[in-house]
Amino acid sequence: MNNLIKLPSLHYEGNKQKKMTLHLFLQIMGKIRLKSTPRKNHWWYVTEYVSTKGITTGPVPYNEGMDTFDMTINVHQHQLEVNTSKGEFASFSLLDRISVADFYQQLSEMLQQLNIAVSILDKPYDVNMDKPFGKITEYHHYEEAYTQDFWRILLWVDGVFKEFSGRFYGKTCPVHLYWHSMDLAVTRFSGNPAPAMPAEARLSDKDAYSHECISFGFWGGDENMPEPAFYSYTYPSPEGINQEPLMPSTAQWVDSNGSPMALLTYSDLLKTPDPRAALLDFLESAYAAGAKKANWDIKTLTVPELDNL
Known part of the structure; x- marks a missing residue:
């Protein structure tokens, strides 16, 4: 039965930089959701979800609650996607050694172009790193x-x-x-x-x-x-x-x-x-x-x- 399921192997050793790069991408998305979503008990309003495309924030309100947007790391196309309830779509590639700083800058610019106003505390949380996202260039290992x-x-x-x-x-x-x-x-x-x-x-x-x-x-x-x-x-x-x-x-x-x-x-x-x-x-x-x-x-x-x- 194990062979029928075909679960992939996964290792931490040898993949630390890949994991941290993905982790910091998700922190940026999560912090945007944190700042934009009404509070719910036990921090349930800041989390992300597994979807058919990859990992997503789910709907996030903006424009005083008149509209929503979501952010998704699409693991099939290997791109960051933003969809809005207005039917707008924007994306950028996660390949070609994009750094955390690049990810933060491109996502910020994309949200601004979509008239989604959000400002976050732009530092990683609980990963022993004090640099702001916009200066983290050493992690560029999305794979x-x-x-x-x-x-x-x-x-x-x-x-x-x-x-x-x-x-x-x-x-x-x-x-x-x-x-x-x-x-x-x-x-x-x-x-x-x-x-x-x-x-x-x-x-x-x-x-x-x-x-x-x-x-x-x-x-x-x-x-x-x-x-x-x-x-x-x-x-x-x-x-x-x-x-x-x-x-x-x-x-x-x-x-x-x-x-x-x-x-x-x-x-x-x-x-x-x-x-x-x-x-x-x-x-x-x-x-x-x-x-x-x-x-x-x-x-x-x-x-x-x-x-x-």
Whole structure:
């Protein structure tokens, strides 16, 4: 069955510059959405989505809400596209070693030509980089094969996450991509408020973790975890969660900033006979561990079979 699915391989080592270039492109798009979209809880209004073309912001309001536009990295044509509700379309190529600075400049000019007024804090977020986007010339490594493979995996994961999401009756976020860390995520909430964070905690964290939650995601690796992997964590982290079983057998509990996090590497998933079933098993086992130890009302929060309604 694994051969029938034909999931592509994906590696962090050897692709760091390609990943960071794409990451910074997505941050620029995400910051434009952040500045233009009305607030929604837990930062759900700033995220991006996997689409049939690639990765997109979805509709973003402008012109005092009379119109919308979207921005999409088209992984088939390898171009950045902007569409408006007025029927306008503009694009530029992502090939020929376009730098982050070039991307930022061309997108800014294109939006201006479309009479879309937006001003962002033009610096990367949470990637240990202080340069403004307009001066980042060292990242110019957009690459067709890496981007298409990464998107193809995201597209598949998006579908599995949506199936998993549909099994829960409580408050659940959309399956979406957080551009600050470039991870595709879905989060379940118990409905109970979480303990207040310290006053010095980041505003982004205070809004993201205002309520008890169990989050699940996939990301392409970083310096701390140098390979693509699936993860899950419970907030607040209950005592003893890391003693609960995980599936498949290659999944494990690891330390993440002092709290247990369930982890399944993408390479281990590819070795299973049925990756979709294995990923769903991982998600379910991580949820069961967190919900049990945090005393969630598991039965009430489980979607019943339709014939039982």
